[in-house]
Amino acid sequence: MxxxxxxxxxxxxxxxxxxxxxxxxxxxxxxxxxxxxxxxxxxxxxxxxxxxxxxxxxxxxxxxxxxxxxxxxxxxxxxxxxxxxxxxxIIDPTFAWRTEPWNGRPWEEMVIYEMHLGAFTEAGTFLAAIEKLEHLRRLGITAIQLMPLSDFPGRYGWGYDGVLSYAPDSSYGRPEDLRSLVDAAHGCGISVFLDVVYNHFGPDGNYLPHYAPIFSDTHKTPWGRGLNFDGAGSRFVRDFIIENAIYWIREFRMDGLRLDAVHAIRDDSHPHILCELAERVREAVSERPIHLIAENEDNNADLLARDAQGRARQFTAQWNDDIHHVLHIAATGETFGYYRDYAGDGAKIGRALAEGFVFQGEHMPYRGKTRGRPSTGLPPTAFVSFIQNHDQIGNRAMGDRMNASHPIEAIKAIAAIYLLAPQIPMLFMGEEWGSTDPFPFFCDLADELNETIRAGRKEELSRLPGFDVNDALDPICESTFRQAKLQWRGAIHNEPFVEYYRLLLSLRRKWIVPCLADARGHSAKYDSDGRLVCVTWKMGRSILHLMANLSGEAVDTTVPNRKDIILSQGDIAPDRLGPWAVLWSLAQE
Incomplete structure (x- = not known):
């Protein structure tokens, strides 16, 4: 087509x-x-x-x-x-790229670092972010993922209400500054992913409906009318979105895209817009690997299907909220809202780590319906795992992180799990030094939309019992945005915590990444007695084993052969794992 x-x-x-x-x-x-x-x-x-x-x-x-x-x-x-x-x-697209050639990085090497450009540094610009790349390189980061950049109204915002899909928001700098950031990242060996929003346009500044049938007459989204991907005039809309994806990758040398909330992209035609987009992007940029990541609340494993050679047919991976939820509960004990469906025992942690999704077609009480499809046949690299991201922090009344109120031993334990597990790990900015800086939701829309935004925010928070919506920060106030600014002095004051993350990522690079080349033929199994979680992955000739005690009490168990251990975190004896102890071992057949 x-x-x-x-x-x-x-x-x-x-x-x-x-x-x-x-x-x-x-x-x-x-x-x-x-x-x-x-x-x-x-x-x-x-x-x-x-x-x-x-x-x-x-x-x-x-x-x-x-x-x-x-x-x-x-x-x-x-x-x-x-x-x-x-x-x-009018912008001249030519640019004197200094990193030549840039051939990208294979997916199994990815350690992603999600950042909001405006809050990542005090200046909040593309050029200011360049100054922090050496810190990320030394940490072991191999990819940064930028929250949406498409021009949005106002001086600050998360970027998910963008209205001009091809224009980097001017609050961050000029297009050539963004190219400089990408070029500098590549010079450090760091790939760059961009978060893009193709499910809706923001409420302020979208003029397309004045002259084109951009919206669907039949499909709705949580944010209003869906885009017209299958009605009269839909060819233009499809081209507009597909060319936008190609534009970011070709003209800015992005290494891939993260597509926001693809479950809200409705299309009754064939091929589905997501399938066509994935195919066209890879056809347009075939000289280097391009990685496409989905956010999909429906846990539709079909989007992650592999061909006979193990290559992704459409999407390389998807954000796996299930892994976040089970590890979050283990570290915090919070079981309100949707967390309740992930609580109970360590088996759900084991399933998320071994198979990807916790819900693979089972009934989910919070939703009141079934969720997900079987994911057991997918390689672990089909999932992006995390213990923090913009949503899971920002969708709390105060935008608070786990580090602000929960034991450091618990945080270090779940970090040791997800950073060494075969899934692709993603950190959220500041996580590596245990930042307690909040990341609340913020935006700067037209005055007539302010009360609508405030009311919508309170309604959203009300769905998560455990938060007092009256305590929520005002998303419109500039002070809310200022609170989200990352305080880099924490990287100096908490150097031991940075060094802990650096150690985990060096172990990943040395031991785990080589195994992932054989992940196409992987198998995994898990076991749990409630407190002790055990997971075993077989990838080619490599056998990776995790034992974790995610509780505040010691657990009697048999520890594997010491010569195979690659990480011993916490109080560990031959016949016992202490509270919050994590043990990783790697053996060859």
Whole structure:
């Protein structure tokens, strides 16, 4: 299936710039270039409007004027210097890349570090983030995952209410600054993933409905009408999204994408937009490995299917909330809301580690219906595991982390589990020094939306008993955003904790990563007596074994041969594991 012959966004030529806009709801559209003039665009077939302007050049600011006088930015704008309601800027896509060549990294080597650009450093810019890359390299990080960058309204936000999918938000810097960050990361051997949102547009600054059938008449999402992937005019919408994915990977050299909430992407046509996107992205960038990660609350294992050679057909992996939930309960004892369905015994921890999903088609009381599909046949690298991320911290009334109120021994124990398990680990910024800096939800939308956002936030928190919604931080206040700023002095004050994470990741690099090359033929089994969790993975000729006591009391057990032990964390004797003790061993057949 071919993409549209008309590329989205301005096309820069030697002596002119060509502009195009898909506006099938109007017969006439005018292009306005500041300080240059206005031009009537020619209406082409299928609702396209096009004009070529000699003398236009990068740096020019432009808008499209609809027949009712409304001026709108380019939906494929490459940069919005004055935010989402202002004019678009023509951007020269050429860049003097210094890391040549960059061939990417194989998936099994990934240790991901999720960051919010605005809160990662005090300055909150692309260029400021470059200064911290050496810290990440020394830690053992091999990939960073940037929370959404597509231009969103206001001075700060999580990025999931973006409205201009091709424009990096100006609060972080210019597009060339983002390219510099990617280039610098590659120079450190660090891959770069971008979080993208293809299930909805934000409520402030999306002008597409004024001139195009961008929304579906039949599909809904938790955030409003779904995108039109299968109705009249859907070819444009599909092309717009697919080209956006290719754009980030090709023009910014991203190593892959994390697709937000794919369970909310509804499409009754064939092929499904997710299948077409995965196929087209890999066709467009075949010279290096491209990794696609899904967030999928439905735990649909079909999206993670492998071919006969063990290669991902669509998505490389998905975020595995199940692993987070079982380890979170073990460390904190919290069993409210959806956590209740993951509590009870260590068997659920074992299943999450050995098989991926805890719920593989069973009834989930919190949802009131079945959840998930069988995942036992998937390799462990089909799952991204974590004990912190933006959602699991931010969707708490105060945005507090586990470290703020729970024993450090428990935190270190679950870190020793997920950082050495065969799944792909992901840290959240500051986790490596035990940061207690909160990461609450924050946004800066138009005034008329403020009360709607506040009410929606309280309703969301009310679904999680254990939080007093009246204590929740105001998501609109700038002080809430300021609280989320990572305090880097913690990396110095808590150097022993950083060194602990560095040790775990060095052990992973030495012992675990070589095993993962054989993960296609893996098998796993687990056992638990309630407190003691035992998991065994067989990957090729390697046998990896975990024993963990995730309780505050000692457990009698038989410890395996000492010569095979690669990590001994906590009080461990030949016949006993002390509280919060973790033992990893690796043997060869």
């Amino acid at each position: 071919q993409l549209s012959n008309i590329a989205h966004g301005p096309e820069i030529r030697d002596e002119a710039v060509a502009f195009c806009l898909w506006a099938p709801l109007h017969q006439r559209v005018t292009l306005k270039i500041e300080k240059r003039g206005q031009w009537q665009m020619k209406r082409l077939a299928d609702g396209w409007h096009r004009v070529e302007i000699p003398g236009a050049r990068p740096g020019d600011l432009y808008t499209f004027i609809l027949p009712n006088g409304l001026e709108v930015p380019d939906p494929a704008s490459r940069f919005q210097p004055n935010d989402v309601h202002g004019p678009s800027e």
